[in-house]
Amino acid sequence: MKEQKWEITKIPTFDVKNIFECGQCFRWNKEKEDSYIGVFGTNILRIRQEEKKIYFEGVNQQDKDLKEICRYYFDMERDYENLQKKLKKEDSILEKSIQYGEGIRILNQDLWETIISFIISANNNIPRIKGIIERLSQNYGTPIRWKHTTYYTFPSPEELAKASIEDLRRLGLGFRDKRVYETTKMIIEKQVDLQKLQEEKDFEKIRNILLSLSGVGDKVADCILLFSTLKRLEAFPVDVWVKRVMNELYIHKENITNKEIQEIAYQKFGELRGLAQQYLFYWRREA
């Protein structure tokens, strides 16, 4: 157990609130004003943002360099300022949503955790999704004590495999219980090998493998591609909110198919459409 503390001077493309509130993650919670705490991997991290400084403080369960882990997790190598410029240039309608979501960074979240989390997200709302994932972690994850509080890691495939369908139902997963159970089994038995999936380059190939998992359809597959370490900014998840905002801004029709939305997203936003999607989703849902 290694504790670390550091700070960075605020950069224009890092906003703590927008990163954690834009709907890409489920295990970060507001602690106080401008302070968030979360669990990812075997790390506990607290982040506080003041005027010109961002303070990091946390522990890693193994003896790894938390600062280095965060560099990757927060996608710090990517130049978001430049990406924003490109998006604005391609389409000016996006501008206000980019301004609203200023400082969003797309996290590199654990692939396994992202798969299960977004299977749970199906026909569900964000507060309830967070509650379910928290209960899964408390019941099947590993406890970590830090500063007089116990936190729980997201369960590994082996840990989660201990849960029966009935156990999952009792934790409130509803009809998603069977899907989580089956997908866990498929991953443990390596019908889908996450290690190999991570190394695969071909977008459609990765996507088709994800689609073979129980509970993973088009939308969930795109969320996994975008929000996990697979990190494909060309994945464009279409949920009810994105459908709504795309129709209002670009289409103006009674019945739009997801296919049409995908086509227009490609035309308007190109290879960065996944990032555009996140600004639009956040803006439409909150503002």
Next chain:
DNA sequence: TCCCAGGCGGTAG
């Protein structure tokens, strides 16, 4: 009481 939520799987046409 009804509607909705970061949809999916199954079935029918």
Next chain:
DNA sequence: CTACCGCATGGG
């Protein structure tokens, strides 16, 4: 290929 339906649960 597209169109619809059932599915658990909690909040507004």
